[in-house]
Amino acid sequence: MSATATLAPVRKAKKNAVPGVTTYYVPSEADPKQEYIVVAVDRDGITIRFCQCPDFFTRRLPTFGTGHFEGCKHCLRTVDFEEQQA
């Protein structure tokens, strides 16, 4: 069993009002009652994920557009989530 199996599951929003934008709800590992919203934005075949957690805002978002941009662990969990659905 992998470590991620014990995490609370990622949920995907049933309705996504904006075309090309998918919303996810990702529980915090530190506090399962805390949940972060991740939005995946598809534009021209490229998906960019944005999270509302402090790590994303303070450490990831400032690198957006520089080529060093990476998502936080919540963004990565939505990637895992989609791979598990495939």
Ligand SMILES: [Zn+2]
């Ligand atoms: Zn995050």
